[in-house]
Amino acid sequence: MNPEPLQARLNDLAASSTEQSFGARLAILAADIKISHTVFALPWAILSAVLAGKWFPGTLTIPRIGLILICMAAARTFAMACNRLLDASLDSKNPRTASRAIPAGRLPKSYVRGVIAITAIFFMVSCAGFLILYKNEWPLDRESTRLNSSH
Secondary structure, eight states, X not given: OOSHHHHHHHHHHTSOTTTOOHHHHHHHHHHHTTHHXXXXXXXXXXXXXXXXXXXXXXOOOHHHHHHHHHHHXXXXXXXXXXXXXXXXXXXXXXXXXXXXXXXXXXXXXXXXXXXXXXXXXXXXXXXXXXXXXXXXXXXXXXXXXXXXXXX
């Protein structure tokens, strides 16, 4: 796949970062953090849940799989956005990474900080969903701690 047409479209969207719509900024960030890699990883998260579910028959439900996928996507988006923000000054000095959205000026750092905050909240709320919907406090409940210490 040739990244040049995508880069040209992103450059058009990024004519002025102050004039960009929320959607245009989101598209630029999604391309920059390789959201396609997150989509590729989702089946592996489901497979992991299925394999872990074999130890606890009857516990793997569609809502649980949904929470797992939300947690995974939020955590990866959070991590990649943090990486892009924290490495922006280094990326600007490296010819290979200087065209990334923040060093190239296509995304303001404040927008990426907002995405980081939102994805952190999504992750925490989806984790809380396990407690609210299933009364699953793991890894903090005594039963899990006792089971884990016996191994």
